[in-house]
Amino acid sequence: xxxxxxxxxxxxxxxxxxxxxxxxxxxxxxxxxxxxxxxxxxxxxxxxxxxxxxxxxxxxxxxxxxxxxxxxxxxxxxxxxxxxxxxxxxxxxxxxxxxxxxxxxxxxxxxxxxxxxxxxxxxxxxxxxxxxxxxxxxxxxxxxxxxxxxxxxxxxxxxxxxxxxxxxxxxxxxxxxxxxxxxxxxxxxxxxxxxxxxxxxxxxxxxxxxxxxxxxxxxxxxxxxxxxxxxxxxxxxxxxxxxxxxxxxxxxxxxxxxxxxxxxxxxxxxxxxxxxxxxxxxxxxxxxxxxxxxxxxxxxxxxxxxxxxxxxxxxxxxxxxxxxxxxxxxxxxxxxxxxxxxxxxxxxxxxxxxxxxxxxxxxxxxxxxxxxxxxxxxx
Numbered sequence: 001x002x003x004x005x006x007x008x009x010x011x012x013x014x015x016x017x018x019x020x021x022x023x024x025x026x027x028x029x030x031x032x033x034x035x036x037x038x039x040x041x042x043x044x045x046x047x048x049x050x051x052x053x054x055x056x057x058x059x060x061x062x063x064x065x066x067x068x069x070x071x072x073x074x075x076x077x078x079x080x081x082x083x084x085x086x087x088x089x090x091x092x093x094x095x096x097x098x099x100x101x102x103x104x105x106x107x108x109x110x111x112x113x114x115x116x117x118x119x120x121x122x123x124x125x126x127x128x129x130x131x132x133x134x135x136x137x138x139x140x141x142x143x144x145x146x147x148x149x150x151x152x153x154x155x156x157x158x159x160x161x162x163x164x165x166x167x168x169x170x171x172x173x174x175x176x177x178x179x180x181x182x183x184x185x186x187x188x189x190x191x192x193x194x195x196x197x198x199x200x201x202x203x204x205x206x207x208x209x210x211x212x213x214x215x216x217x218x219x220x221x222x223x224x225x226x227x228x229x230x231x232x233x234x235x236x237x238x239x240x241x242x243x244x245x246x247x248x249x250x251x252x253x254x255x256x257x258x259x260x261x262x263x264x265x266x267x268x269x270x271x272x273x274x275x276x277x278x279x280x281x282x283x284x285x286x287x288x289x290x291x292x293x294x295x296x297x298x299x300x301x302x303x304x305x306x307x308x309x310x311x312x313x314x315x316x317x318x319x320x321x322x323x324x325x326x327x328x329x330x331x332x333x334x335x336x337x338x339x340x341x342x343x344x345x346x347x348x349x350x351x352x353x354x355x356x357x358x359x360x361x362x363x364x365x366x367x368x369x370x371x372x373x374x375x376x377x378x379x
Contacts, residue, residue, distance in 0.1 A: 084201045086304070092157050096158065096160070105163075178193070178209065179205050198224045207264055207265055226255055226277060228338040230335060233335065277340055
């Protein structure tokens with residue numbers, strides 16, 4: 001487990017991915033079996049729940065919290081089902097627990113990095129946003145202070161809002177669900193979501209809610225985890241469970257495919273869309289340090305179909321497989337986080353519009369001749 005002031009190290013940009021990315025690894029499983037042969041079977045409760053995800057929902061803050069509180073609409077359900085893969089009440093408890101730990105900021109390194117890399121929308125088709133803002137508790141305030149006059153922070157966990165980054169911008173905290181935003185239509189110039197939307201049960205509805213609260217010419221800037229996030233952890237746990245227990249359960253939450261994001265944003269009413277993908281690789285001493293930090297981030301698994309416990313020898317086997325399949329030469333292991341960045345604008349008459357079809361005066365076929373034209377022009 002983590003000791004002292006250990007912090008994960010960032011992999012160098014462009015680092016080659018470890019080989020054996022997916023699929024079976026008989027030699028790794030054999031090595032784990034040899035190392036763990038004869039182990040007993042004491043069980044470890046997995047209330048920690050290994051998995052990956054974000055934040056969301058709404059409940060009243062405890063005590064004298066200054067956060068405003070919103071309630072879900074009548075008829076909304078938090079029960080399990082095909083359309084509700086996540087237990088939102090459990091996610092709130094996980095995030096509140098993480099926020100009251102002794103040093104919660106130690107696990108904010110990933111959100112800080114995503115906030116630093118997140119694209120700005122200053123070069124968009126309309127006026128620069130500057131009057132209002134809503135943010136899903138994601139360490140992004142400091143990166144847009146020069147264009148924000150008032151900040152409204154939204155999260156499902158009241159303790160997470162208490163730990164929000166302080167700034168000179170006037171701030172209001174609201175405990176609410178992204179799927180049921182308690183704001184009037186055409187309220188904000190800018191909505192920012194940082195590593196929050198991957199726990200939403202109804203992502204199309206969340207995008208529609210965001211579009212509704214934006215003013216015309218308002219912009220939505222978002223970042224969420226993608227499908228390749230923690231693929232090393234997923235594969236290692238699956239192989240360990242297959243080898244030790246004869247089957248496996250999902251321990252890493254499902255993610256949205258990047259090919260679906262543009263369609264979902266367009267269907268919600270956004271235009272002038274930009275969707276990009278990035279990968280952040282972090283090196284850890286071992287699998288257990290990854291799990292510990294995921295728990296400290298409030299990112300433990302909250303799927304309804306999650307397994308209630310993980311056996312001790314299964315976890316040890318997973319750690320051995322992880323090291324064998326993906327380990328670095330210095331003994332550390334990498335964890336990959338895939339990030340989807342997105343920008344979408346709400347329509348306004350002042351925005352630039354595409355030219356009419358057939359109005360082009362230059363053919364793409366002429367691009368091959370441009371070097372010759374430029375050289376003749378210089379002469």
